[in-house]
Amino acid sequence: WWAQEAANQEPYFDQHADVPMTLSCGWYDNFVGATASYYVEMNSKNKSPARLILGAWCHGGMRAPESWHGDVDTGQESVWTNAIYNPERLRFFDQHLKGMPAAENDPPVRIYVMGTGDGTKTDRGNLNHGGYWRDEAEWPIARTEFQTLYMHEDGTLDPFASTDNDGALTYTFDPEHPVPTVGGPIVGMFEITPPEDGGPALEDVPDFMDQWTLARDNLREVVEAGGFHQKEGPQWIGARPPYPLLKDRPDVLAFETSPLDDDTEVTGEVSVKLWVSSTAIDTDFTVKLIDVYPESDDYPDGYHLNLTDTIQRMRYRNSWTDPEMMTPGEPCEVTITLWPTSNVFKKGHRIRIDISSSNFPRFDVNPNTGEPVGRHTKMIKAENTVHTSAGRASRVILPIVPSPSQ
Secondary structure: OOOOOOOOOHHHHHHOOOOOEEEEEEEEOOOHHHHHHHHHHHHHHOOOOEEEEEEEEEOOHHHOOOOEEEOEEOOHHHOOOHHHHHHHHHHHHHHHHHOOOOOOOOOOEEEEEEOOOOOOEOOOOOEEOOEEEEEEOOOOOOOOEEEEEEEOOOOEEEOOOOOOOOOEEEEEEOOOOOOEOOOEOOOOOEEEOOHHHOOOOHHHOOOHHHHHHHHHHOEEEOOOOEEOEOEOOOOOOOOOOOOOEHHHOOOOEEEEOOOOOOOEEEEEEEEEEEEEEEOOOOOEEEEEEEEEEOOOOOOOOOEEEEEEEEEEEHHHOOOOOOOOOOOOOOOEEEEEEEEEEEEEEOOOOEEEEEEEOOOEOOOOOOOOOOOOOOOOOOOOOEEEEEEEOOOOEOEEEEEEOOOOOO
């Protein structure tokens, strides 16, 4: 099923027409990784012009009138609505169908750089994260400087590789109690409001299209997309009192920098190279990039903002078509690439990487048994280890875009 062109276009890139295109998506959209990679592939293969627009949106958010995405406000400048979106499309068609020069000066890449707000709470109660639009000549950005930060056994994240020969951190991953999803790039996690909550009784509606219309008009969001303080709460599926910060869960490893001395822009794909082992023959590892706000009057505990995240099922660490089980207790290295983002980590903030083995219901939970996917008969706990020693250095490679003054 996943090999179909509708689900995975990578094997079909060479079959796609060489025509002008504009690709657009949002940092909190589930398709941002595919959109950016498709632009890179088509732009390298084709002679026709291509354009990439990446905003601070959730799925379909470019048409929305709100400047907030989840609990985070990225500023009024991030709002498009059809008042901008439709003229953008019209200029594209005017140029490439009618030969008009209306769009000839449009930059090939336009991105919304998040994170330049003041961090206060808005009148609506959202985090003022802010941001601004910036034009670029290419994607990925050519002037990017890559910085490697190493994970250490004490939870720190810094540019210095460990000299410890035995560093490692182990946690118990219980698939019966996964880490709850708290925002992120999510699409379509809705349910039809049941009759007892005022929803429609669809079985009483004979016409299918009428059923569909009623269902569409009575959807309610199960898991909200966007940026949120990474803390459990009653609104999140699987969360349980006393609703801890995700970093304080025993099955989450958090690695963070010291407070930054200067504003630091991260724009692009974030690569994480982990040395891991497990008592299971198959398990998952999740990675999440977080902007840690310091404590403030509006946020006495600070604010831990999710920017981008992903997951790796270990049987597929080397190939999607030829699964390879782990050898229990044997360390192996895996590279996990986070979908692109663009964010300024302001002076005084911290950069954090969270490692775990679940993020439910954004991702299905691995039962740790190695049974066929979707056909498992049981769930077992796994002791999962992230190694941080000199010979097995787990690390993150950040795409740093230097400021004009640097």
